[in-house]
Amino acid sequence: MMRSLESTNSLGLPGAPADTRVVVAMSGGVDSSVAAALLKREGYDVVGITLQLYDHGAAVQRKGACCAGQDIYDARRVAETIGIPHYVLDYESRFSESVIEDFADSYMRGETPIPCVRCNQTVKFRDLLSTAKELGAAALATGHYVRREAGVSGTELHQAEDDSRDQSYFLFATTPEQLDFLRFPLGGLPKSETRKLAEELNLPVAAKPDSQDICFVPNGSYAQVVSRLRPGALDPGEIVDLKGQVLGHHEGIINFTIGQRRGIGIGGTADPLYVVAIDAQAARVVVGPKSALARDRVFVKELNWLDGRPLGQEGRSCQVKLRSAQPAAAARVMASPGGGAVIDLVEPQHGIAPGQAAVLYDGSQVLGGGWIVGSELRNQEVA
Template structure:
């Protein structure tokens, strides 16, 4: 079996592993136990047990909690479950709904990492006397000359650095990511070699609390006013049609506008929640020259040329920071308020911030 150096301080012997019930965190628990350190598995219950057992692709709930416990039983390590449904609802689910109501495109996975998964788990791990908290995220923690650095995973298809940009320096000192240097294929092989029942378990979906990906229905259930209709207008303010609620639209969207008569394809350029308007325009209107970032988390120097990733599936593009403005070397598309901009120097994560506003490259006459 592969061995992992958990980089424990001298004399340290206790590792707490955040366990979601999936293959990744289960393999981390096995690697921690194989290191010879005392290993404790911890799972946060983030959903109501009855509802959670009905959801396929969720994490930290129902069947997944049972799977985590079964893995710990097989490894002979302790396993604790803590009910954090209330904080998850407040910090992640409610904020998800409020962001859509405000015309922004949220990233609940980042909020979950910033709140229940890291902040709450940190406190629990400290209370349990842990020397580090290990997770199944695909990123690398590399110790530099001065402190620990966050780097992209070796497997680019699994890299999760975009979702972990808000990890603080203090958290990075305590965190360990043993899977960052492994391809997913090898992780599943390890799970099979160790006889873990989750070896072939499917990965969880991106937004684990949204059944079947129907986020609009969830938002309207939590915030009924999100279903209020309004006008679809062009960039000059001329009405082209009507919509059935801002929750159904995101910046860059082309499908589902249900308007005709335009000689060229139209895209959602921006949302105006105060007027309940969807503003559409040609693709050229989506080009963004710069974005203002808020609530920055800095993990490295932001001077000079760097690259920026403005969507989880996007490739990093050349840019530079000027004050709180992220200025792109070439106009970028698909930049939406509410999303995150994550900054890199090669493989190293320099930090990032939330996109608060954008500056168009094309100014309409």
């Protein structure tokens, strides 16, 4: 039987808590604040670090901004309240290069990116983790709702106990080496319990609402960010049907994603139209009926395999989530040349978009995942 390494009173580390330094990534929100406070209460040598990821002056004017402005101030107040040292590190240039620029490029390719995964993959779990080690920490703790468990073949990443709060989809790119150093004190708690703990611990952010938008995207306007970074992002183009017949025109492919139904701007059809494909080079958006979205084979790149047992030539039966909000679907994954994978779905799925992640599960365990680069329908009769 597997034993959970995470709890609110033990991180599974050797030595007494007082002799064990833990760096906590403090975003200024309730979750990371509670994680820091719980570890401090248990007696760990806690150091709080907040990353300034983009322009402080602009962000302080926005409500709900993450990793800048008000959040930095809130993290500092929490650190003062619980009595731990707190540092703000300027990672703005790293974040811009690794996350924001990649985000813009992805949209220009006709993809639908997930910048939060890239942020965890690069800035937080690569650069910040390295900084934590330089500070002499035995672990880096975060407020993510995932679980880290000891398995027969090594440390495993699992979904949170509270399905409604699970963030494992966004952490699929965590490497085994990073997972050995990371700790997730809240993985076994429901959000309601975290709120209660924040109140009991008298944290100044106890009533603070959760952030909803991507931190650097004001008011959810992706097009505004991309068009500022990439001139020509809003160049017009054609909207065509599956046969190539022009149905209308658009003002930039970055306003569309595979599977989109609303906002296409084409009326007068008998059945609803969906975005089926985006041809970035031709600035063309292809639309069609929902049946045209059916796919049962998915191609991914940069497969990150977390399970201690190798994937092998024969592949592995699993479940796969193709978007964060969608339920997992039965599938089989097989490795492909170049570090990618091919995922065959038992039943066709709709709206599979390049740029999103395909995250593989065995029950609650995260086996790994990769970035979707394409998909196809093997059996046309099932569409």
